[in-house]
Amino acid sequence: MGQADLPLVEQFRSWILPESGVGAADRKAFFEDALVVLDTNVLLSLYEYNPAVRNQVLSALEQISERLWLPYQVGQEFVRGRRRVIIERSKELGEAPVAIDRHLQQAYKSVLAASAHVKRLLKKYANDDAAQSSLDEAINQATVKAMLAEWQGLLKDHAKQLKSGHDLLPAAVESDDPVLPEVAALFGDRLAPPTDYAVVQRRLEEALSFRFPNEIPPGFADEGKGKPLDRVGDYLVWAEILDRADTPGVKRVLLVSADTKKDWYEELDGKGGKRPWPQLFEELRQRTGAELRIEQPGQFFQGIKEFLSPGTELTTATYDEIDRAAGAVAQRSAEKNSSVTDDNAHVVTPPDGLALAAYRAAGLTTRTVKQLAESGRRRHFQWWLIGVTAELGVRVPDDDEPLVELCAAVRSEVRPAPEWCPGTALAQGEWPYRSDTWVAPWFVQLVQEAGEADRLPLQRLAARQLQPKP
Known part of the structure; x- marks a missing residue:
């Protein structure tokens, strides 16, 4: 009898076995027949991409669109968050030239101050006029300005290219959002209906009174957010997934998210090692009988190419961009002050x-x-x-x-x-x-x-x- 066949190991396999109890060899099955749930950060990242990457990502998602399913909470966060993502990106890129000038002005003052400090030391401890003159010739207002001007041009050129590479402006969301119809087409009618208010209230109370104080994932890291409903957003998504998985025909659930906060991932060794919390796999299995897999966005799109569509036009650079964009959305949601x-x-x-x-x-x-x-x-x-x-x-x-x-x-x-x-x-x-x-x-x-x-x-x-x- 192998280790995996032991009753104790089977009962606690989410904690003991690799892949939280799902063998790595079974990954292909998740891409072939699992219910696929994209977290809000994955959908909002479509507004972060440049047009070329966005088209590649949308094309890849079409390969799996018939098994995509949208929780109501994710849909609500997506439609409400689109404008914020574009505004934040446009704001940051638009303000880049001013920020560059501000930082370089600080550098200009710091270089001259450092030179003045050394000259004072030369005068105080060596009375070395020649060394002071040499410094004056090498580092003065004109030479520092000339050096910084070259860097200023280089930095602003990069910022300008970044800004011109993005095609979506805040006004587009108000009038003619080109991304929204693409997302709607991917999901079709595979949308969760609005959750009854009484159910939302019950779940909110369960999260705040029982799950969060006991750090039962997901969502307990959001307890400090503003309104109670803002604190329990992750749990509301999870509760919808549990409901959907407990329906006929759902044997596997593949959740794609860039969220790696401590209420989704367990730290293993104190050195950056993480894995999704075993409680998530265990709860889904106990309550629905279905198996769970959680993947990062870049990993997920690599899986689409590997298992479903080898010809998909996704490059290594695209995978990096996918993780960067989704991670940026997730990080802003987790760390940035509330809007x-x-x-x-x-x-x-x-x-x-x-x-x-x-x-x-x-x-x-x-x-x-x-x-x-x-x-x-x-x-x-x-x-x-x-x-x-x-x-x-x-x-x-x-x-x-x-x-x-x-x-x-x-x-x-x-x-x-x-x-x-x-x-x-x-x-x-x-x-x-x-x-x-x-x-x-x-x-x-x-x-x-x-x-x-x-x-x-x-x-x-x-x-x-x-x-x-x-």
Whole structure:
């Protein structure tokens, strides 16, 4: 009797055997007949790719599309997160030249300061005028500027190429998203229906009161997030997978995700070694009888090429790009400060002085608007001003600023919310989009309270935010 046949080993094979109890030789079977679930980070990464890689990835997914299934929670996170991914990428690439200049200016000052420090030492301890003159000749304002200028051009060229290599702009998501129809075609009608609110409430309570305190995966690492529903997103996906796996015909589930946080992966040796938590395999097997496999995106697409379509146009560079993009999406979701949106702006306090810095950067001058920018009762205005000045390049954002997804006005045939006002609420001649916009109520009130000197600049900022970004 081999080790794998022993009753004790069989019962606890998720913990004992390699591949969490599923032999490596069985991997092919998962690609041939498993239910395939793509995590949100895999779908959102489609917005991170350049067009060539995106087309290769979509073509590869077509090879397995008949077995793709979309949990409702993943679908909701996907459609709500598309714009954020594009904005974050566009923002970072758009701000790259300014960031390069800022870093090189710091380098310029540091090099001159280092040279001055050494010259002081030469004078103090050697009184060596010749060495000081030699340093002055080699390292001075002109030579440092010339050297940095060469690097500045090189760095900006790379940043420009990165920006031009991406074809998706924030405005595309609002009007004509080219990725969404492709994703919809892949899944067809293999979509989970919305989960009943009573079921969501029961799962939320189970996660927060039992699973998370006992660190039962997945999702317990998200316990510190803002709203309770934000904390239990991973578990809601997992609960949907358990339900779907407990239906006739599902023998295997292949979950593809770039999420390697501690609530999905167990650390093995303290040196970076990880494996998916055995509890995940054990829970799925006990509750549904199905087997589970979890793969990273690049590994998954390699499997498609190996087992299903050897002719698939996926290169080593493409696998690297797949892992990079999905990992970037997952990392932002795990580590970046929560986005500030219309839903939570009223309860999120801006960092000290940030709204005032945005007020000054925007060229606002009246005392009334300044007081509003400093008032804890006007969070929507504060966060919008912080976000729009960063988005439009009016100021350089701090590295640790949260992403602000807040607009003062939107173009839409449908009123965004009952309290939003039509564009005609703003004065003719001041607001250029009166006939085809809805305006946030807090912005209408702001414009009414602002003095004449700031009223027009505020509306111009809101109007610029509506324009397509280059």
